[in-house]
Amino acid sequence: MLSLSAIPLHHCSATTRHRCACDRGPLASVDRKMPSPSRVRWGEEIAANATLTAAPFARPAHPPRLRPRSERSFSGGSDRMTQNSQYRLAGEMVSKIHAVLGKHEGYRTLHADGRLFRGSFEANTDAARYCRAVHLQGDKIPVSVRFSKGGGDPFAHFSATVGMATRFYLPDGRVTNLVMLSQKLFIARSIDQFIALVEAAAPLSPGGPPNLEGLRAILPDHPNAAAVLKMRAESPAPVSFGNTAFHAVHAFNLVDAAGNITPARFHWIPVDGEKGQPATDLAAQDASILFDEITTRLEHEPVAFDLTLELAEPDDILDDPTHLWPDGRRRVPIGRLTLTASTSEAEIGDPVMNHDPSMLVDGIEPTDDPILHIRRGVYEVSAALRSGGWRRAGSMSRQSDIA
Numbered sequence: 001m002l003s004l005s006a007i008p009l010h011h012c013s014a015t016t017r018h019r020c021a022c023d024r025g026p027l028a029s030v031d032r033k034m035p036s037p038s039r040v041r042w043g044e045e046i047a048a049n050a051t052l053t054a055a056p057f058a059r060p061a062h063p064p065r066l067r068p069r070s071e072r073s074f075s076g077g078s079d080r081m082t083q084n085s086q087y088r089l090a091g092e093m094v095s096k097i098h099a100v101l102g103k104h105e106g107y108r109t110l111h112a113d114g115r116l117f118r119g120s121f122e123a124n125t126d127a128a129r130y131c132r133a134v135h136l137q138g139d140k141i142p143v144s145v146r147f148s149k150g151g152g153d154p155f156a157h158f159s160a161t162v163g164m165a166t167r168f169y170l171p172d173g174r175v176t177n178l179v180m181l182s183q184k185l186f187i188a189r190s191i192d193q194f195i196a197l198v199e200a201a202a203p204l205s206p207g208g209p210p211n212l213e214g215l216r217a218i219l220p221d222h223p224n225a226a227a228v229l230k231m232r233a234e235s236p237a238p239v240s241f242g243n244t245a246f247h248a249v250h251a252f253n254l255v256d257a258a259g260n261i262t263p264a265r266f267h268w269i270p271v272d273g274e275k276g277q278p279a280t281d282l283a284a285q286d287a288s289i290l291f292d293e294i295t296t297r298l299e300h301e302p303v304a305f306d307l308t309l310e311l312a313e314p315d316d317i318l319d320d321p322t323h324l325w326p327d328g329r330r331r332v333p334i335g336r337l338t339l340t341a342s343t344s345e346a347e348i349g350d351p352v353m354n355h356d357p358s359m360l361v362d363g364i365e366p367t368d369d370p371i372l373h374i375r376r377g378v379y380e381v382s383a384a385l386r387s388g389g390w391r392r393a394g395s396m397s398r399q400s401d402i403a
Contacts, residue, residue: 086373086377087381089374089377090374090380090381091377091381093191093195093374093378094109094385096195096198096199097152099198099203100201100210101152101210102152102153103385104153104154105386106386108152108382108386109381109382109385109386110150110151110152111148111149111150111151111163113149113155113156114147114148114163114165115291115294115295115342116144116342116345117144117145117146117147117294117341117342118142118144118145118340118342118348119142119339120140120142120337120338120340121143121166121168122138122139122335122336122338123136123138123139124335124336125138126332126334129256130262130264130309131254131262131334131363132255132363133176133361133362133363134170134171134174134363135168135170135176135361136334136335139171141168141169142168142169143167143168143169144169145166145337145339146163146164146165146353146355147162147241147294148162148163148164150162150163150182155287157284157285157287158237158238158282159237159279159282159283160182160236160237160279160282161232162182162238162241162290163180163181163182164179164241164244165177166178166179166180174361175359176359176360176361176364177355177359178248178266178357179357180246180249181246181249182244182245183228183231184231184247184324185231185321185322187225187228187229187322188222188225188322189224189321189370189371191371191374194371196218197222197225200214200218201215224320224323225322228322235276237276237278237282238276238277238282239275239276239277240294241290241293241303242297243270243272243273243275244274244275245267245269245274246267246268247265247266247268248265248266248357249321250265250321250357251264251265251312251319251367251369252265252364252365252366253364253365254309254363254364255362255363261365262309262312263312263316263318264310264311265310265312266307266309266310267307267308268306268308270303270304270305271304271306271336272303298339298341298342302338302339302340303339304336304337304338305336306333306335307333307335307337308332309331309333310330310331311331311332319368319369319370321371321372352387354383355379356375356379356380357372357375358373358375358376
C-alpha cells in the first residue's frame with residue numbers, strides 16, 4: 001500500500017459516509033487450472049491438479065441491501081470493466097507509484113522489503129457458522145506469512161505502517177491469501193482518486209523526492225483521504241510484528257453452508273497483546289530491527305494471532321476502504337494462527353509469492369470494492385516487473401498459487 005503517513009495534516013475534517021464508485025453486473029466465479037504440481041516443503045500436502053478461484057472482474061449477484069450505493073461505473077463510464085482495461089489501469093497505477101517512490105529492480109512495487117515465516121492455522125467451531133471456506137472448518141492448515149515494511153524502498157527504515165500477508169495451503173492443493181496492514185484503512189476509495197493522489201505527489205523533477213506540498217494542496221478536495229492520512233500520522237509504530245494488530249482494509253462476503261451471506265472484515269489480533277512506540281523512535285533504529293526481533297523471538301517461542309471477524313450491520317458501507325464502520329460492531333474470534341519459524345521462498349518452492357488478496361476460495365466472495373478488484377492486476381503487473389516479464393511471472397505465479 002502507498003504509505004504517506006508521515007505527512008502532517010491540519011485541515012481535514014472527520015470522515016463522512018462515502019459511497020461506492022462502481023456498479024457492475026454479475027459474473028460467475030473464475031476457476032483457473034494450475035499447470036503443474038508443487039510440494040509444500042515444510043508441510044505434508046502435495047498440490048496436484050489444483051484449481052484457484054480468483055476474484056472475477058465483475059461481481060457475483062448480491063442481495064439488494066449489499067448492492068453498490070452509486071451508479072458510477074468502475075471503469076469510469078462503461079457498464080462493465082473488461083480484463084484488458086483492468087490491466088491497463090493496473091499498469092498505469094504501478095508506473096505512477098514508481099514515479100513517486102522509485103523503482104527498485106527485483107523488488108515489489110510496495111511492501112518491497114519483507115521476510116517469510118511459517119506455521120499453522122486452526123479455525124474454531126464458530127468459524128463454520130459464518131463461512132464454508134475449507135480452511136475455516138477446523139482442520140490444521142499450513143500457512144506462510146510475509147511481514148513487510150510499508151513503502152517501496154527496500155532499504156528504507158521502518159515507518160508506522162507494516163504489512164502481514166498470510167497464505168493458507170489447503171488440503172486439495174489450492175491456496176488462498178489474507179492480506180492485512182497495521183493501518184485500518186486505505187487512502188483512496190476509487191481508482192480515479194488513488195491516481196489523483198499519486199499524481200499530486202509526483203516529484204517535481206525525475207528522481208526527486210515526493211511532492212508533499214502538491215499532495216497537501218489537493219487534500220481539501222479529498223476529505224476521506226485526508227482523514228485517513230491524519231489517522232495514519234497519529235498512529236503508533238510497532239514494537240514487534242508479534243505485538244501488532246493487522247487489519248484487512250477491504251470487506252468480504254462470507255458464505256455459510258446454507259448460502260447465507262455475512263459481510264465482514266478480517267483482523268489479526270496478537271495473543272501477546274498490542275504494543276507501540278513513536279514512529280520517530282522506530283525510524284531511528286536499524287533498518288531491519290523488526291525483522292531481526294521476530295526472527296530471534298521465534299527461535300525461543302511461537303508467536304500467535306487470533307483471526308477475528310468484524311461483522312457488518314445492514315446499513316454499513318461495504319465497498320469503501322477509506323471508511324470505518326461505527327464502533328461497537330460485533331467481533332468474533334474464529335481461529336488461531338501460530339508461527340513457529342522463519343522460512344524462505346526457496347524452502348517454500350516459490351520465487352514469486354504473489355499475495356494477491358483477490359485469490360479467494362469458495363465461501364469468501366469479494367464485495368464491490370474497486371480497490372480490491374484492481375489489486376489483482378496491480379499484483380500481477382508488479383510480479384511481472386520484478387520477476388523477468390509476463391511469461392515468467394505468469395508461470396511462476398501459477399506455480400506459487402499451489403506452493
